[in-house]
Amino acid sequence: MIPVDRLAEPVLALFRAVVGLLFLCHGAASLFGVLGGNRGSGHAVEFAAWPGWWAALIQLVCGALVLAGLLTRPAAVLASGSMAYAYFTVHQPHALLPLRNGGESAAMFCWAFLLIAVLGPGAWALDAVLANRRREPAAVPSRP
DSSP states (O other): OOOHHHHHHHHHHHHHHHHHHHHHHHHHHHHHOOTTOGGGSSSOOOTTOTTHHHHHHHHHHHHHHHHHTSSHHHHHHHHHHHHHHHIIIIITTTOSSHHHHTOHHHHHHHHHHHHHHHHOSOSSSHHHHHHHHHHSOOOOOOOO
């Protein structure tokens, strides 16, 4: 039987990657009209329209960064905040609970990105690779 502690890094990496990919796809759908388009309309959000286009841009960029594990904590904080904003300005005015106001995905993304921001990207991320490279001393060529 595999000890649970040995699964922590791969599961964190998989969680981070899946959440990032889903967020990236959500942004791509709204920006480019792919994958069903904005809110299933088959169309893209109008360029630079507030707040939809900007939210989609945050989703695309932050989703890609979190997926890759690059600048993970700042990207996750921005993504979490944008989903909190979306929940309270778009969904919550219609009803208090997410099941009643259609805000389940905004609430789940908000908390998932907050968890990623707190836990960090994990060892299986570009942030970790770059940090390891900075710690390693540069190889000095030897003179003959």
